[in-house]
Amino acid sequence: MVSYALDVFPRFIARNWAADGAGTVGVQAGAQSGGIIETDIPARLDALPFGRFHLLVITALGITWILDGLEVTLAGALAGQLKESSALGLSNTQVGLAGSSYLCGAVIGALFFGWLTDRLGRKKLFMITVTVYLLATAATGLSWDAASFMLFRFLTGAGIGGEYTAINSTIQELIPARFRGWTDLLINGSFWIGAAMGAGGSLVLLDPAVIDPAIGWRVAFLIGATLGLVILLMRFWIPESPRWLVTHGLPQAADAVLRGIEAQFAPAASSRTAFARVRLRMRDHTPLIEVARTLFKTYRQRTLVGLSLMTAQAFFYNAIFFTYALILTDFYRIPADRVGWYILPFAAGNVLGPILLGRLFDTLGRRVMIGATYALSGILLAVTADLFARDLLTAQTLTVAWMIVFFFASAAASSAYLTVSEIFPLEIRALAIAFFYAIGTAIGGIAGPLLFGVLINSGSRFDVAVGYCIGAALMLAAAVVEALCGVAAERQPLETVARPLAFVD
Numbered sequence: 001m002v003s004y005a006l007d008v009f010p011r012f013i014a015r016n017w018a019a020d021g022a023g024t025v026g027v028q029a030g031a032q033s034g035g036i037i038e039t040d041i042p043a044r045l046d047a048l049p050f051g052r053f054h055l056l057v058i059t060a061l062g063i064t065w066i067l068d069g070l071e072v073t074l075a076g077a078l079a080g081q082l083k084e085s086s087a088l089g090l091s092n093t094q095v096g097l098a099g100s101s102y103l104c105g106a107v108i109g110a111l112f113f114g115w116l117t118d119r120l121g122r123k124k125l126f127m128i129t130v131t132v133y134l135l136a137t138a139a140t141g142l143s144w145d146a147a148s149f150m151l152f153r154f155l156t157g158a159g160i161g162g163e164y165t166a167i168n169s170t171i172q173e174l175i176p177a178r179f180r181g182w183t184d185l186l187i188n189g190s191f192w193i194g195a196a197m198g199a200g201g202s203l204v205l206l207d208p209a210v211i212d213p214a215i216g217w218r219v220a221f222l223i224g225a226t227l228g229l230v231i232l233l234m235r236f237w238i239p240e241s242p243r244w245l246v247t248h249g250l251p252q253a254a255d256a257v258l259r260g261i262e263a264q265f266a267p268a269a270s271s272r273t274a275f276a277r278v279r280l281r282m283r284d285h286t287p288l289i290e291v292a293r294t295l296f297k298t299y300r301q302r303t304l305v306g307l308s309l310m311t312a313q314a315f316f317y318n319a320i321f322f323t324y325a326l327i328l329t330d331f332y333r334i335p336a337d338r339v340g341w342y343i344l345p346f347a348a349g350n351v352l353g354p355i356l357l358g359r360l361f362d363t364l365g366r367r368v369m370i371g372a373t374y375a376l377s378g379i380l381l382a383v384t385a386d387l388f389a390r391d392l393l394t395a396q397t398l399t400v401a402w403m404i405v406f407f408f409a410s411a412a413a414s415s416a417y418l419t420v421s422e423i424f425p426l427e428i429r430a431l432a433i434a435f436f437y438a439i440g441t442a443i444g445g446i447a448g449p450l451l452f453g454v455l456i457n458s459g460s461r462f463d464v465a466v467g468y469c470i471g472a473a474l475m476l477a478a479a480v481v482e483a484l485c486g487v488a489a490e491r492q493p494l495e496t497v498a499r500p501l502a503f504v505d
Contacts, residue, residue, distance in 0.1 A: 003032075004151060016352045021044055026298070027265045035249070035281070035282050036279060036282075036504055037251050037279070037280060037282060038277050038278070038279045039254070039255075039277060039278060039280065039434040040277045040278075040446065041242050041243065041246050041255065041277065041335055042065055042243060042277035042494070042495050043276045043277075043493070044258055044262070044275050044408065044495060045173070045174065045175070045242065045258065046178075046261075046493050047175075047275065048262070048265060049262070049265060050176065051177055051264065053261055054179075054183075055067070056237065057170070057171065057174050057175070058183065058186075060234040060237065060238050061111050061126065061170055061171055061238065062167070062187035062190055063190070063227075063234075064130070064160075064163045064164075064167050064231070065187060065188055065189075065190045065191040065194065066190050066191070066193050066194035066197070066227075067133065067160065067163075067194060067227060067228060067231070068160050068163075068194060069191035069192055069193060069194025069196075069197070069347075070194035070195070070223070070224050070227065072102075072194075072195065072198075072321060073195040073196075073198030073343060073347070073500060084349075088143065088145060088146055088149055090146055090149070090306070092174050093232060093453050093457065094146050094150075095326065095453070096323070096450050096452065096453025097450070098146075098150050098153050099153075099318070099323075099451050100447075101150040101154045101157070102152045102156060102157040103157060103318060103441050103442075104154060104157065104442075105153065105154035105155055105158040105159075105160075106155025106157035106158065106161030106164075106437070106441055107157075107161060107437070108158055108161065109129070109132075109157060109158030109159060109161030110161035110162060110164055110165050110433070110434040110437045110441075111161075111431075111434045111435070111438050112158075112162070113125055113128070113129055113158075113161065113162025113165055113166060113434070114166075114430045114431045114433060114434025114435070114437075115431055116128075117162075117165050117430035117431075117434075118169075118285070118429070119285045120288065121240050121241075121244055121245075121248075122169050122170040122173070122240060122244055122430070123170070123235075123238065123239065123240040123241075125162065125165075125166040125430075126163065126166035126170060126238075127232070127235055129159050129160075129162035129163045129166055130159065130161070130163060130228055130231055130232050130235065130273070131159075131228075132155065132158060132162065133156060133160055133163065133224075134228030135155075135225075136155035136158070136159055137152075137159075137221050137222075137224040137228065138224075138225035139155070139222070140152040140153060140156060140219070140274050141217075141218040141219065141221035141225070144159060150262065151172070154430060161434075161437065161438075161441075164417070164430075164434075164437055165430045165433045165434045165437070166430060168184075168417055168421040168430075169241070169244075169429045169430040169433065170238070170241055171183070171184065171187060171239040171421075172184070172421045172422055172429065172494060173242075173243040173244065173426070173429075173494065174241060177491055177492055177493045178362065179369070180418075180422065181361035181362040181418060181490055181491075182358040182359050182361065184414065184417065184418040184421070185354040185357075185358040185361060185411060186355060186358055187355030187356075187414075188354065188413070188418070189350065189351055189353060189355065189410055189411070190351075191350070191415050192347040192348075192351040192410065193351060195343065195347040195350065196344055196348070196351070198340075198342075199339075199340040199341075199343035199344045199347060199445045200340060200344065201220055201340075202224060203338075203341065204216075239257045239260065239261070240253075242255075242257045242258045243345060243426055244426070245278070246282075247280060247282060247427060247500065248283065248285075248501045249281070249282040249283070249284055268368075277283065278503060279503070280500065280502040280503050280504055281504055282502065283427070283501075283502055284456070286427040286428055288503065290501065291428045291431055294424070294425060295428070295432065295435065299423070299424060301485050302423050302424065302485075302487060302491070304481060304485060305423075305471065305481055305482060305485050305486055306421065306432075307438040307439055307440065308477065308478040308481040308482070309370070309374070309416035309420070309440075309478050309481075309482065310416050310420060310436045310439065310440025310441075311439065311440040311443045311478075312374065312407070312416075312471075312474035312475045312476065312477065312478035313374075313412060313413035313416045313475075314440040314443070314448070315447070315448045315470070315471050315474050316377065316381070316409060317409070317413055317473065318410065318441070318448045319448025319451065319452045319467060320402075320448075320452075320468070320471065323432065323453060324339075324342075324343070325339045325343075326452075326453070326456050327464070328342055328356065328395055329396075330456055330459070331461065332394070332398075334395055342395060342399045345403055346399055346402050346403060348403065348487030349402070349403030349405075349406050349407045350406045350410040352407060352408075353373075353406065353409070354409040354410055354411050354414050357369065357408075357411045358411070359374070361411075361418070361490065362490050362491055363490075365488055365490045366415070366418075366486060366487065366489050367483065367486035367487075368480060369411075369487055370412065370415045370419065370479075370482045371479045371480075371482045371486065372399040373408045373409070373411045373412035373415065374412045374475050374476070374478050374482060375476060375479035376408040377409035377412050377472075377475045378471075378473070378474075378476035379407075379472070380404060380405040380408065381405050381409075381468055381471055381472040381475065381484050382468070382469055382472040384400050384402070384405060384468065385465040385468035386465065387428040387470050388461060388468070389462050389464075389465035391461060409475075415441040416438075416440075417433070418485070419486075419489075420432060421433050422489050422494060422496065422497055422498070422500055423487045423489060423497055424498050425498045425500045425501045426494065426495075426498075427500060428501070451467055452464070452467050455467045
């Protein structure tokens, strides 16, 4: 019954999106796997002007990163409170373990849900993953000890990890090529809107004059669950990717969905007389052996680029941000209920980076901008590490330093997700995103918070600075790899950047 529902649901949505002046276009029950068809769907999607439909996609899908920012910031801002006996009484090491549990869940969730996204469709999975997230984060607010807190953080991470794959795939396939870079950076940068929300919320929810902090931290996680429920409802209006439908044996459904989208624009937008057509062989799934061959043989140089970018930014971000509250409380004696004031300006720098630099990724180009933002992030972090080690920074000036560093680092990290989601064929896109996210997060993200938890426990500024320098070295190495092996994907159709495996010609 569940399998039947998962198969029928996107066709039901497609029929609802297919209405035009002549009535509803029928959706075929299914096409033979291996059958060859000719279609102009990719060209029609890229020819659309930017409009209300794309804003809906950005809002309903991109808000996922706001959720992730909210989750990560809450965990960081609440770290001090979680160590109190009135809460869960966590140690610094357990706080680091909780962060690593979240990231471990994200790794496993990305791989599992990424595999399902390529097999079952984008829409089905982004509905499932947001449901997993909202249930798990609500359960986090009901944790009763360290073990249950880590378990629910793991499950929350699994939902968010699945979101990364399903959402990035959908956005790449629905946004026209000429807007893809800026849009993707803007969406990924919205993580920091969630970070600001989490920081602002923590200021209220940890204020004894407003609410008992022993209860406030629980309410903070329930806010995330409420937001997740709103997002779930919004997503019912987003259609399945026509690109995915046409390659998986549903060309009529794909055409019906696209006609529904085109109907929202001026009549000229739905004209089909001048669009290039491609021939492809339909398939119901892509064998894992073909996925491996594509990643490690056909596109092995691109795989190196993806691994370098994702690993560097994962360590850089997760190691520093997951432990920022501990740095403030342990080295600068900032009260736990005041940490949010330092995260707010930090988040502002992260939001502004993709907004102000994003268009340059479509104009100056991917290789120039990705290499530059990674290199600048590494250099600036190394300088900050030196100043921190010599005790030349106050809590306020450290926050200013982070604002400058992460202005560039935010654009760099967002460009890593943009890169791995556009330089591989459509049939393996979600699994490729999952693979790079999982490897990068496992190497750089899970190890980072654990390492920094130990370094902070040492009480040595020099030890913490060494951790910062490791992050700086990884960013500089990734900048070199991008400069030498990066792909000039700006303003190019996805099918040009990476030829789909299903293409016949």
